[in-house]
Amino acid sequence: MARGYIQNMHERWISTRAVRLLAALLAGALAGCGAGVRPYGVPLMASLVGEAAGKSASFTAPHDGSVWVAGPGHPGQERYIVYSGWIRAGQAIVVDPVSRSISVNGEQEKVTIDAGNSYYQIWFEPSSD
Numbered sequence: 719m720a721r722g723y724i725q726n727m728h729e730r731w732i733s734t735r736a737v738r739l740l741a742a743l744l745a746g747a748l749a750g751c752g753a754g755v756r757p758y759g760v761p762l763m764a765s766l767v768g769e770a771a772g773k774s775a776s777f778t779a780p781h782d783g784s785v786w787v788a789g790p791g792h793p794g795q796e797r798y799i800v801y802s803g804w805i806r807a808g809q810a811i812v813v814d815p816v817s818r819s820i821s822v823n824g825e826q827e828k829v830t831i832d833a834g835n836s837y838y839q840i841w842f843e844p845s846s847d
Contacts, residue, residue: 757788757797760841768840774814779805781844787813787820789831789838797839801829805842813838 756762764786768775779785785805788797801820805811809823815836820827831838 755797756841757786757799757839759799759802760786760788761843764841764843766839767842768813770813770815770838770840772815772835772837774812774816775838775840776810776812777840777842778810779807779842779844781807782847783842783844785811785822786841787811787831787838788841789813790836797837800831800838801827803827811840813840 756764756766761784764784768777770789777785783805785801785803786799787801789800790797803822805822812819812821813831814820815831815833815838818830818833820829820831
């Protein structure tokens with residue numbers, strides 16, 4: 719009798735885990751529609767550190783690392799990488815849709831971005847050194 723009870727409890731436990739896993743996967747898929755969606759090409763270890771929606775945004779690197787700027791679009795729309803590069807500790811990256819520019823440490827990069835209410839994200843990943 720005890721063996722049947724244990725078997726039943728084990729089956730319920732597996733069923734509950736499967737439902738939770740499915741719910742987590744579904745929630746992750748639905749979250750993919752929002753502004754925090756990681757654009758293609760941005761590594762999993764990178765963090766969203768700034769957003770520019772019609773106004774400038776900046777980020778000062780606490781460590782040496784890589785930076786990506788994703789855009790254009792509005793929250794909920796698919797974005798792509800418009801700039802990527804290396805940034806040293808203490809340097810700042812500025813994304814300015816008003817002047818349609820990206821600058822690192824005060825030097826304008828050779829990229830032109832969309833103006834207006836275009837939505838940009840700044841992603842950062844510190845180097846492993």
